Amino acid sequence: MSESPANNFDAIVEHKPSPGEQHYEKFRVTPELTAEAKRIISLYPEGKAQSAAVPILHEIQKRFGYICGDSVIWVAEQIGCTPAHVIGIVTFYPGLRQSCPGKFHIRVCRTLSCAMAGSEDLFDTLCEKVGIDKKAINHDNPIGVSPDGLWSIEFVECLAQCGFAPSVMVNDHTHSLVTPDKADDLISTYAGK
Numbered sequence: 702m703s704e705s706p707a708n709n710f711d712a713i714v715e716h717k718p719s720p721g722e723q724h725y726e727k728f729r730v731t732p733e734l735t736a737e738a739k740r741i742i743s744l745y746p747e748g749k750a751q752s753a754a755v756p757i758l759h760e761i762q763k764r765f766g767y768i769c770g771d772s773v774i775w776v777a778e779q780i781g782c783t784p785a786h787v788i789g790i791v792t793f794y795p796g797l798r799q800s801c802p803g804k805f806h807i808r809v810c811r812t813l814s815c816a817m818a819g820s821e822d823l824f825d826t827l828c829e830k831v832g833i834d835k836k837a838i839n840h841d842n843p844i845g846v847s848p849d850g851l852w853s854i855e856f857v858e859c860l861a862q863c864g865f866a867p868s869v870m871v872n873d874h875t876h877s878l879v880t881p882d883k884a885d886d887l888i889s890t891y892a893g894k
Contacts, residue, residue: 713788714770717800717842720850724804725766730775734764738779750780754790758797767798795843795857803846803853805891807831808870812859818866819880820856826881827854827869830888851892 737760742753754776761772768791777784791797809815809824828835831852833845838855846853862868865877871891879887 710785710788711770713792714773714784714799716769719801719846719853720848721766721801721803721846721853723850725801726764728761728765728769728772734760738776742780751782751786754780754782754787755794755797758787758791762798766801769799798844800842800844801846802844804851805853805871805894806844807852807854808857808860809854810858810860810862810866810868811856812863814863815860815866815868820867822881823867823869823879823884824854824856826884827888830884852888 738753738757741756741760742750745752757776757779758768758772761776762768765772773787773791774784777787780787791799807827809820809827811820811824825835827833828838828845831854832847832849833852833854835845838845844853844855857870860868860870860875862875862877867879869876869879869887871887876887
């Protein structure tokens with residue numbers, strides 16, 4: 702017996718608890734968020750509100766760390782479409798997260814230049830140093846979070862720093878030429894903040 706579309710949607714947006722949640726506010730609709738969504742929608746021609754989905758989702762992720770089921774439903778209401786349409790966008794774009802990252806989210810580039818320069822060893826070293834079990838990171842769960850919720854890590858595609866590989870982003874800050882022996886320096890840049 703196959704699942705109904707409603708059950709599939711529920712399974713896709715099901716809350717996946719994360720230790721990182723302690724560092725982010727839980728999703729809630731605020732007057733500021735509503736005003737920002739309306740402002741973003743106003744940038745598009747009349748009748749094209751659905752075009753505002755990605756910028757609104759980015760705003761939610763910036764404020765709350767990730768895209769939860771309640772936020773998917775809210776965005777759908779704002780732009781006049783179905784929640785299934787919005788979750789289709791969320792699941793399509795790897796930059797949109799469905800689980801909460803750590804306070805410091807590390808993205809390690811795995812594209813060819815970085816891979817050849819040792820990004821896999823760097824990934825392994827960073828996981829070990831911040832206490833993330835890399836075996837728990839997979840296609841269905843692309844982000845690993847440390848038990849204290851301070852750190853999270855994921856492999857990503859090109860960070861546009863190919864000449865300075867391996868490349869890493871921590872939150873929105875790019876770091877180049879990060880070899881495994883520089884992992885401690887990278888971590889200490891953020892530890893204690």
